[in-house]
Amino acid sequence: MNSSYAVPAVALVVLATVLVGAFGLRISRTTSDFYVASRTVGPRLNAAAISGEYLSAASFLGIAGLVLVQGPEMLWYPVGYTAGYLVLLLFVAAPLRRSGAYTLPDFAEARLSSQAVRRLAGAFVVGTGWLYLLPQLQGAGLTLTVLTGAPDSLGGLIVAVVVVAIVAAGGMRSITFVQAFQYWLKLTALLVPALFLILAWQGDGAPSRAFDEPATFRERSVVRVDDTLDLTLDRPLTVTVSGTIDGRAHDNDRLRLPAGTHRVEDGTRLTFAKGGDVPERDRGAGGDLSPSQAESRGERPLYATYGLILATFLGTMGLPHVVVRFYTSPHGVAARRTTVAVLGLIGAFYLLPPVYGALGRLYAPELTLSGDADAAVLLLPDRVIGGLGGDLLGALIAGGAFAAFLSTASGLTMAVAGVLTQDVLPSRGVRHFRLGTVLAMAVPLAASVLVGGLPVADAVGLAFAVSASSFCPLLVLGIWWRRLTPPGAAAGMLVGGGSALLAVAATMAGFPGAGALHALLAWPALWSVPLGFLTMVLVSLATPGRVPAGTAAILARFHLPEDLRAEVKA
Amino acid sequence: MSGFIAGLCVAILPLLAAGFWLGRRTARTENLGGLGTPVEHATFETLHTASLAAPPLRAGLTEETARKSARRLRSLLGTDALCLTDEKQVLVWDGVGGHHRTEIMELLAGPLESGRGEAFPLTCDTPDCPVRWAVVAPLTVDDRVHGALVACAPRESAVLVRAAGEVARWVSVQLELADLDQSRTRLIEAEIKALRAQISPHFIFNSLAVIASFVRTDPERARELLLEFADFTRYSFRRHGDFTTLADELHAIDHYLALVRARFGDRLSVTLQIAPEVLPVALPFLCLQPLVENAVKHGLEGKADKCRIQITAQDAGAEALVVIEDDGAGMDPVLLRRILAGEVSPSGGIGLSNVDDRLRQVYGDDYGLVIETAPGAGMKITARLPKYQPGVHSAGRLARG
Numbered sequence: 001m002n003s004s005y006a007v008p009a010v011a012l013v014v015l016a017t018v019l020v021g022a023f024g025l026r027i028s029r030t031t032s033d034f035y036v037a038s039r040t041v042g043p044r045l046n047a048a049a050i051s052g053e054y055l056s057a058a059s060f061l062g063i064a065g066l067v068l069v070q071g072p073e074m075l076w077y078p079v080g081y082t083a084g085y086l087v088l089l090l091f092v093a094a095p096l097r098r099s100g101a102y103t104l105p106d107f108a109e110a111r112l113s114s115q116a117v118r119r120l121a122g123a124f125v126v127g128t129g130w131l132y133l134l135p136q137l138q139g140a141g142l143t144l145t146v147l148t149g150a151p152d153s154l155g156g157l158i159v160a161v162v163v164v165a166i167v168a169a170g171g172m173r174s175i176t177f178v179q180a181f182q183y184w185l186k187l188t189a190l191l192v193p194a195l196f197l198i199l200a201w202q203g204d205g206a207p208s209r210a211f212d213e214p215a216t217f218r219e220r221s222v223v224r225v226d227d228t229l230d231l232t233l234d235r236p237l238t239v240t241v242s243g244t245i246d247g248r249a250h251d252n253d254r255l256r257l258p259a260g261t262h263r264v265e266d267g268t269r270l271t272f273a274k275g276g277d278v279p280e281r282d283r284g285a286g287g288d289l290s291p292s293q294a295e296s297r298g299e300r301p302l303y304a305t306y307g308l309i310l311a312t313f314l315g316t317m318g319l320p321h322v323v324v325r326f327y328t329s330p331h332g333v334a335a336r337r338t339t340v341a342v343l344g345l346i347g348a349f350y351l352l353p354p355v356y357g358a359l360g361r362l363y364a365p366e367l368t369l370s371g372d373a374d375a376a377v378l379l380l381p382d383r384v385i386g387g388l389g390g391d392l393l394g395a396l397i398a399g400g401a402f403a404a405f406l407s408t409a410s411g412l413t414m415a416v417a418g419v420l421t422q423d424v425l426p427s428r429g430v431r432h433f434r435l436g437t438v439l440a441m442a443v444p445l446a447a448s449v450l451v452g453g454l455p456v457a458d459a460v461g462l463a464f465a466v467s468a469s470s471f472c473p474l475l476v477l478g479i480w481w482r483r484l485t486p487p488g489a490a491a492g493m494l495v496g497g498g499s500a501l502l503a504v505a506a507t508m509a510g511f512p513g514a515g516a517l518h519a520l521l522a523w524p525a526l527w528s529v530p531l532g533f534l535t536m537v538l539v540s541l542a543t544p545g546r547v548p549a550g551t552a553a554i555l556a557r558f559h560l561p562e563d564l565r566a567e568v569k570a
Numbered sequence: 571m572s573g574f575i576a577g578l579c580v581a582i583l584p585l586l587a588a589g590f591w592l593g594r595r596t597a598r599t600e601n602l603g604g605l606g607t608p609v610e611h612a613t614f615e616t617l618h619t620a621s622l623a624a625p626p627l628r629a630g631l632t633e634e635t636a637r638k639s640a641r642r643l644r645s646l647l648g649t650d651a652l653c654l655t656d657e658k659q660v661l662v663w664d665g666v667g668g669h670h671r672t673e674i675m676e677l678l679a680g681p682l683e684s685g686r687g688e689a690f691p692l693t694c695d696t697p698d699c700p701v702r703w704a705v706v707a708p709l710t711v712d713d714r715v716h717g718a719l720v721a722c723a724p725r726e727s728a729v730l731v732r733a734a735g736e737v738a739r740w741v742s743v744q745l746e747l748a749d750l751d752q753s754r755t756r757l758i759e760a761e762i763k764a765l766r767a768q769i770s771p772h773f774i775f776n777s778l779a780v781i782a783s784f785v786r787t788d789p790e791r792a793r794e795l796l797l798e799f800a801d802f803t804r805y806s807f808r809r810h811g812d813f814t815t816l817a818d819e820l821h822a823i824d825h826y827l828a829l830v831r832a833r834f835g836d837r838l839s840v841t842l843q844i845a846p847e848v849l850p851v852a853l854p855f856l857c858l859q860p861l862v863e864n865a866v867k868h869g870l871e872g873k874a875d876k877c878r879i880q881i882t883a884q885d886a887g888a889e890a891l892v893v894i895e896d897d898g899a900g901m902d903p904v905l906l907r908r909i910l911a912g913e914v915s916p917s918g919g920i921g922l923s924n925v926d927d928r929l930r931q932v933y934g935d936d937y938g939l940v941i942e943t944a945p946g947a948g949m950k951i952t953a954r955l956p957k958y959q960p961g962v963h964s965a966g967r968l969a970r971g
Contacts, residue, residue, distance in 0.1 A: 040817060041846045100852060100964075102888060102957040109960055123587075175885060176847055327957060328847045330817070418888050433887060545633070557963065 005395035006147045013399040021178045040330040047341030049176045050325045052183030056408035057139030058460035065373035067357025078350035084316025089339040094332035095479045095558035111478040114486035122423040124470045129416035133444035135459035140405040146375045168434040182407040189400020190352040193393040223366040243268025278365040307523025315464030318471025321411035416440035462504040469528035470497025488540025496532015500524045627744035636661035651722040667701035681706045707738030777829045798828045815964040817849040843882045848890035852964040869898030890955045897948040
């Protein structure tokens with residue numbers, strides 16, 4: 001890939017983000033007209049901001065990569081990411097806005113008037129935020145590697161430094177405008193190249209292959225294997241090898257590999273002939289750092305799919321950077337309208353990644369081998385269109401991908417740093433907020449260097465699972481159930497969220513490598529969410545004396561429209 | 571392999587956190603025993619237990635606070651069972667012998683009436699009941715009995731009578747402090763209520779005079795101004811809720827400035843820079859308008875030429891930052907400090923000190939006004955408003971912009 005256009009594109013995105021952040025406020029609102037100046041954020045602008053902050057590297061790169069490798073079942077990811085907002089709309093959006101809470105710990109305190117539950121919620125916000133930041137940094141590393149050939153961790157480091165600098169310097173002042181801008185940037189960056197790709201595909205005679213057929217090489221292809229892997233061949237395969245296969249070194253030898261499993265060491269270069277089938281990669285074995293969840297998904301597709309659906313449907317409402325945006329809505333009704341608009345915007349965006357996934361299977365099938373399937377979106381314009389046009393479109397996509405990392409990572413960092421500053425470090429002004437920002441970024445950065453290798457969309461799925469098992473019970477029961485008590489809420493969050501967190505940690509460590517237990521741990525939402533709800537309900541029922549005083553008044557405030565409330569009081 | 575290690579680290583983190591928390595909870599008392607003689611240890615421990623029991627009681631005597639403090643009080647007294655009551659019912663029974671809970675109120679009628687301590691045996695049908703004898707010590711605030719502390723033991727003990735009396739006196743002191751806290755809160759509330767009717771009378775006279783001057787020359791303008799005046803006074807006199815939103819407060823400021831502009835014409839220019847994210851922030855009612863009024867006064871004071879006022883509201887994470895700046899006469903910082911401390915009364919209008927007091931009362935002492943000024947250098951007032959504060963909710967919805 002030609003980096004001479006992509007690097008300026010990335011730099012341009014960073015610069016534009018900083019400029020819109022710093023001057024957006026000045027341009028749009030400096031006026032002597034109060035009615036213009038105090039116009040609240042409309043639902044559509046706010047929805048674009050929420051979407052901009054929400055559409056992360058997982059959406060921009062990860063989904064196409066998963067579709068490329070594993071086919072259309074992976075469409076559950078975009079469906080889940082979108083449908084989460086439907087649940088949010090139905091159960092949470094308006095009451096959450098009316099609660100007046102700015103963050104999830106605020107909500108816990110407003111509803112249960114308990115400092116202990118507030119601190120616990122803060123701890124889970126930090127945990128979820130770190131889990132979610134991890135894949136953002138990995139995705140950024142991958143993008144920079146593909147663009148410039150720099151080492152993997154460097155890209156993550158660059159994004160981390162840029163985000164910390166922007167957030168700590170207070171450069172995201174007019175954050176709504178920045179994030180709304182990022183949404184439209186991301187949509188453009190995927191839509192325009194997608195149109196060109198489809199035109200090129202049409203010009204190519206619109207070839208199509210069913211997803212269950214093995215992918216084939218359309219031309220002579222060279223694949224460099226970065227991680228040691230096992231290839232499983234159904235039929236003998238002729239390939240030119242320079243490197244090590246099955247423990248034997250070759251230098252540009254033409255080999256005929258018999259059917260069976262072959263181990264390919266890292267650094268090996270394989271050249272496949274035109275028209276050959278792309279061999280299957282054996283996932284569970286080899287030097288893969290963490291066994292992908294793909295394996296257990298293959299074994300238990302139904303369980304894995306339901307696990308994913310539950311996690312994404314219920315996890316969205318607990319994402320710290322999403323909740324914070326709802327505060328900007330002037331009232332509950334606007335919060336609902338915003339959510340509806342978000343559904344539309346995100347739905348429109350998610351039509352695009354599957355296109356890249358499908359085209360990737362046609363034009364860049366070797367990515368399933370090299371382990372960089374997440375890079376499919378970045379590489380496609382170069383493969384399909386090529387030349388200057390391909391380079392320019394690639395640069396546009398690279399810019400969009402960077403916008404995805406920046407917006408999500410900065411939103412998350414703000415949220416995590418806010419909680420760290422307020423609830424963990426003694427709050428003494430801006431200096432501590434900067435310290436919180438550094439801390440919020442340092443931990444996932446260290447983890448991304450240590451863990452590595454987990455597919456971006458999978459890692460995000462884990463963050464959703466933790467959020468769904470801890471915050472979904474708190475929010476839903478907090479808003480709709482009078483008898484929730486502080487001990488119940490604390491126990492539910494600890495048991496549900498804690499068990500999901502442990503399962504996630506075990507999965508990342510590659511603890512039980514295979515089997516039913518691995519499936520359970522890799523897709524924890526299906527058992528941990530009901531567990532969280534059950535614990536919360538049972539413990540609350542067991543401590544009826546601890547229902548906070550004034551619960552009825554608080555719930556009335558959550559549910560009564562603001563107009564009515566003013567009239568009742570007047 | 572390194573993935574495994576990393577995962578292991580992640581898995582160990584919650585354990586470490588739990589261990590840290592447990593360690594902190596359990597280590598407290600042992601730490602205190604590190605120095606001094608055994609007698610001093612005992613003293614330290616007693617003082618420590620007493621200090622732990624105090625904070626809940628500072629919120630007054632309720633079921634919740636009684637439950638939180640009863641365990642500490644019982645370990646302070648070293649009895650098997652301890653009970654706290656108010657005038658009507660048992661609030662909490664901590665320790666053994668909970669079946670006496672029902673009968674205790676009848677036995678307490680006398681001491682609650684007289685306000686004098688008493689000790690009496692308890693009759694019980696259960697053969698091995700651990701509590702046979704009870705000491706009652708009334709809890710009094712301002713010579714009025716608010717409740718009683720009952721300590722139970724298997725047999726009579728003069729030491730317990732003495733100790734229960736002392737502990738009850740100590741609890742009474744805490745309750746008196748709670749009472750004091752409450753009256754302080756009530757005082758501030760009353761102050762806020764008083765402040766509401768206190769829009770500067772000068773402002774009303776001046777506004778009406780200006781409007782009158784327009785009635786003949788420009789009746790349309792006069793009508794508009796009257797409506798602005800009506801809107802502003804309606805906002806100032808509204809009855810429900812102590813809090814408003816930044817958007818509503820800004821609208822009120824706009825009405826106010828329209829009336830001021832009618833008086834001073836082009837001499838006053840106002841620019842605004844408002845981040846739309848902070849408009850829904852709830853804040854104490856009428857706490858920015860006085861700052862603007864102050865800026866107008868200082869800006870036009872002793873100056874013939876124009877005065878510029880800049881109002882900025884920024885988003886700063888979990889807070890909103892509101893800055894009101896004028897380029898007027900400024901003020902001597904020493905004098906300003908004395909005004910804020912309440913030593914000198916300000917010359918008129920709603921003082922800055924009042925706004926400062928109210929912000930501190932609602933958000934805590936970290937959130938007072940920050941004022942930068944010097945004679946002839948204008949004045950810059952910064953207010954930090956947390957986006958969320960327990961108990962702060964704006965009444966009603968935002969005006970549609």
